[in-house]
Amino acid sequence: MIITLLNSEIKLTIRPDLGGRIDQLQDLQTEHQWLWHPKGYDESQTRTLAFLSSFDDNWTGGWDEIFPNDAAGVFQGRHLVATWLTMGSYGQPSGRLLKHPITV
Incomplete structure (x- = not known):
């Protein structure tokens, strides 16, 4: 599924199947x-x-953001664990896609 937002100046496409990537x-x-x-x-x-x-090794371009984070580190005094250590890349445990309804 691809969501397209369009006006006379800008075209923006969003990929819900890839975690909402722009x-x-x-x-x-x-x-x-x-x-x-x-x-x-x-x-x-x-x-x-x-x-x-x-x-x-698998990036296909676009604008990806990984929440809460992709690398371990300290933020505002809290020690954050790398998301990929607990959930896998893009929050996909065991390589399975997470499915959520999207309302447009």
Whole structure:
């Protein structure tokens, strides 16, 4: 599923199947694509990653954010555990997609 938000100036596509990733951001006046994708990228395809898969080895561009965090560290005095250690990349335990209804 791809959600497209469009007006006369900007086209924004969102991929709920990839964790709500902002997949494309295009300036319609200049036709400039602001987000990178590798050659051969097919926006109609989804993917399933194995548990503890490397983010960098599987990144297909777009704008990804991992919540609460992708790396261990200290934030506001709290010690944060790397999300991938407990949930796998993108919060997908055992490589299974989390499914949530989306209302548009």
